Amino acid sequence: MRNHLTTASILLATTLLAGGGAFAAEPGITxxxxxxxxxxxxxxxxxxxxxxxxxGHKIAIAxxxxxxxxxxxxxxxVLEDDGYVTARTIQxxxxxxxxxxxxxMLGMSGSGQSIAVMPVLEKAGIPTVIDVAPVKLLWEPxxxxxxxxxxxxxxxxxxxxxxxxxxNPGKKWGLITQDDDYxxxxxxxxxxxxxxxxxxxxxxxxxxxxxxxxxxxxLQLKDSGAEVFLAGGIIAENIAMMKELEKLxxxxxxxxxxxxxxxxxxxxxxxxxxxxxxxxxxxxxAGEAGKAFLEKARPLVSEAEFKGINRxxxxxxxxxxxxxxxxxxxxxxxxWACTIxxxxxxxxxxxxxxxxxxxxxxxxxxxxxxxxxxxxxxxLSFKPVK
Amino acid sequence: MRTGDYKQTYGELVALxxxxxxxxxxxxxxxxxxVAPYVLNAYALSFLMIIxxxxxxxxxxxxxxxxxxxxSLGHVGFLVTGAYxxxxxxxxxxxxxxxxxxxxxxxxxLASLIVGAPSLRLKGLYLAITTLAxxxxxxxxxxxxxxxxxxARGLSVQRPEILGISxxxxxxxxxxxxxxxxxxxxxxxxxxxxxxxRAFVAIRDNDTAARVMGINLHAYKLLAFxxxxxxTGLAGALYGIYLSFVSVEGFPFLLSIEALAILIVGGLxxxxxxxxxxxxxxxxxxxxxxxxxxxxAQLDAxxxxxxxxxxxxxxxxxxxxxxxxxxxxxxxxxHDIRRAWVNWPLRY
Numbered sequence: 001m002r003n004h005l006t007t008a009s010i011l012l013a014t015t016l017l018a019g020g021g022a023f024a025a026e027p028g029i030t031x032x033x034x035x036x037x038x039x040x041x042x043x044x045x046x047x048x049x050x051x052x053x054x055x056g057h058k059i060a061i062a063x064x065x066x067x068x069x070x071x072x073x074x075x076x077x078v079l080e081d082d083g084y085v086t087a088r089t090i091q092x093x094x095x096x097x098x099x100x101x102x103x104x105m106l107g108m109s110g111s112g113q114s115i116a117v118m119p120v121l122e123k124a125g126i127p128t129v130i131d132v133a134p135v136k137l138l139w140e141p142x143x144x145x146x147x148x149x150x151x152x153x154x155x156x157x158x159x160x161x162x163x164x165x166x167x168n169p170g171k172k173w174g175l176i177t178q179d180d181d182y183x184x185x186x187x188x189x190x191x192x193x194x195x196x197x198x199x200x201x202x203x204x205x206x207x208x209x210x211x212x213x214x215x216x217x218x219l220q221l222k223d224s225g226a227e228v229f230l231a232g233g234i235i236a237e238n239i240a241m242m243k244e245l246e247k248l249x250x251x252x253x254x255x256x257x258x259x260x261x262x263x264x265x266x267x268x269x270x271x272x273x274x275x276x277x278x279x280x281x282x283x284x285x286a287g288e289a290g291k292a293f294l295e296k297a298r299p300l301v302s303e304a305e306f307k308g309i310n311r312x313x314x315x316x317x318x319x320x321x322x323x324x325x326x327x328x329x330x331x332x333x334x335x336w337a338c339t340i341x342x343x344x345x346x347x348x349x350x351x352x353x354x355x356x357x358x359x360x361x362x363x364x365x366x367x368x369x370x371x372x373x374x375x376x377x378x379x380l381s382f383k384p385v386k
Numbered sequence: 387m388r389t390g391d392y393k394q395t396y397g398e399l400v401a402l403x404x405x406x407x408x409x410x411x412x413x414x415x416x417x418x419x420x421v422a423p424y425v426l427n428a429y430a431l432s433f434l435m436i437i438x439x440x441x442x443x444x445x446x447x448x449x450x451x452x453x454x455x456x457x458s459l460g461h462v463g464f465l466v467t468g469a470y471x472x473x474x475x476x477x478x479x480x481x482x483x484x485x486x487x488x489x490x491x492x493x494x495x496l497a498s499l500i501v502g503a504p505s506l507r508l509k510g511l512y513l514a515i516t517t518l519a520x521x522x523x524x525x526x527x528x529x530x531x532x533x534x535x536x537x538a539r540g541l542s543v544q545r546p547e548i549l550g551i552s553x554x555x556x557x558x559x560x561x562x563x564x565x566x567x568x569x570x571x572x573x574x575x576x577x578x579x580x581x582x583x584r585a586f587v588a589i590r591d592n593d594t595a596a597r598v599m600g601i602n603l604h605a606y607k608l609l610a611f612x613x614x615x616x617x618t619g620l621a622g623a624l625y626g627i628y629l630s631f632v633s634v635e636g637f638p639f640l641l642s643i644e645a646l647a648i649l650i651v652g653g654l655x656x657x658x659x660x661x662x663x664x665x666x667x668x669x670x671x672x673x674x675x676x677x678x679x680x681x682x683a684q685l686d687a688x689x690x691x692x693x694x695x696x697x698x699x700x701x702x703x704x705x706x707x708x709x710x711x712x713x714x715x716x717x718x719x720x721h722d723i724r725r726a727w728v729n730w731p732l733r734y
Contacts, residue, residue, distance in 0.1 A: 043695040083697075086629050086636040091432045098429040112540065116631040137542075179529050180538040180635065208526075 026335050028103030034073045034327065037096030038107040041084035046110060048235065049312045053132050054079055055305050056316025057106050062300040064324050071332050078102055082109050089113035090120060097124050104128065104327065104339060106320055111135040111181060121146055127339040131319035132312065139365035147343050147359055149319040151281040151368040153182065157189030159370040160255050160279035164228055165197045168253055174203035174226030176217060178233065186232045186257060202226050211237065218244035228253045234260050239268045246272035262310040266380045274377040281368035282314040282354045286381035293353050314353035321351045400579040419564055423557035431556050437668050438563035439624045444648045444660040445574045446617030452655040453583060454610040455590030456505055457514040459642055460521030461618055464494040466637040467524055468619025469626030473541040474534060483546035487623055494619030495612045502611030506604050521642065525634045540633030543626050563624055570617055574657050586610055647701055651708050653715025662716040670704060671697040
């Protein structure tokens, strides 16, 4: 009788353990698939970055799927549009986690939107790699499950101003920034270099987000005699500023920031954009790495998607590569804990589109190396500056 | 033989709820809302939270636009003021959340005095433009007062703990939103049946006649503004907590338009209309997505990746259809159905 009881107990325990194992399986994983979620602005003006980033994710996923997927499981990409509205980003993230039950998250819309979804992501504990808008609040303080690929806006602007200051000693400076978080960051970065390099600032302007007409601002810039100009707009604003300067027949040495460093901007600026400097942490498409990336991307996306590729595609691609590699290292039964642990162990991972990516214990920000590029309107490209 | 819906006493005319069955159904609805956080997943719960917060805001706007007939295009200004007032008091100065909520009501109420003052002379489109200007001005003030508001960088807001009760979880925060929305609903229903509410409606229907009847237009219009802004500010505080991050960008101008759409679709001047309109406008895109997903996976994909453009189109379409076929909104439709049901086979 005792033997029967023991056998029954062992059988029951084995069944429970097996059952428990099945219950313990992480969401978003089946025998054949792994689901990765993303929320981006896919409609409205910010779609220019959201769509491009999602294309980058798709390229990395298609590349992995073509190579057999993650340990035999194909990756399925679940993409949701937030229209750049914070409340909808929160709802979108909750949908992909709770309804679609994804295993991991990528991307994550703009800076304000990413900051707002941090409590949701942290509470869920889902492995997340952010790549669109790297702002300090996303990695300071570090959150266990959230990793950020990129470089801070502050560092970017400091790098650009230092470069321009070295190349243009003793010149008079002008700056214009947007009246939002992005603009403040640009200004703070600029101010920190102004103090250390003792730059002579003759014009300092601020414009309202959505402003279209920069005639009076650029006239003031001209009157101030600024020789080096930091255009703190994003896309349409920088184009309008450069066109206005062209009309006024002045051509200061101009620097722009990476949110505006996309090739279609040069087409719209025309000759006015020739020679402007830009800072970025992803490779320019005119360089060897950029060309290789485009070659790789062409067969993996549709023609329409290929046309939508810009620098955000590269940052999206790199983030997806890092996440996929981390899940892969977890073997046949990946879990959130293992993926987070493997993401933390990411060391000098080569993606081909930016400097190697590393994280570490308590380090959730990849702190990418920056480089300066210069616009060439003849080829409508940004070329690396030697 | 008695037919139709007669009111035989003055008490019946001003009753909070018309009949016992309505009390019963209201209790059932409240019970369902209390159970909902335990049944719904986080995504569905987020809709419930948004509905409850929006109901509070829409009821606030309904006092001004629905009851008093003063059109406001800038109510998002009061919403953002309320959110910032709460965030500054609680997140920046670490005051108790209850003080934060009080501030979230009082600060927009004070601001409404500034906007309300021109309303003594302006009406219709002119007033609408004035309120619109207010919403832009308030954004600029917030951005410029960096020392207080943190400017464009915004302020992070934690879920509150009130009287030892933590509202950190989604379920608990839903109860907080439910409590505020229910109290607001009762308050606005009571305002409507009071002397003040009747004065608001008299101003809406004919302000000259209202003045002849002895209603102080200046005082009542200002009171409508202050009450509306107070309630909208509370909704702003809840919305800021929901977002967990208060910034000017989180409160786009489109929210003002959405609020007006809610009132039009629900039925202007009716608290029930504000509730029904909110439910329809908030759930419409999701419902449309669900319906389309039955027909084709591709249509479902279009709704998820082009969601916001389709949502805007749906809102526009619904407003046009309501204005054309049911200008009294959902409440009007409900009254028609009820009358047809009660009086069948007779017609009125």
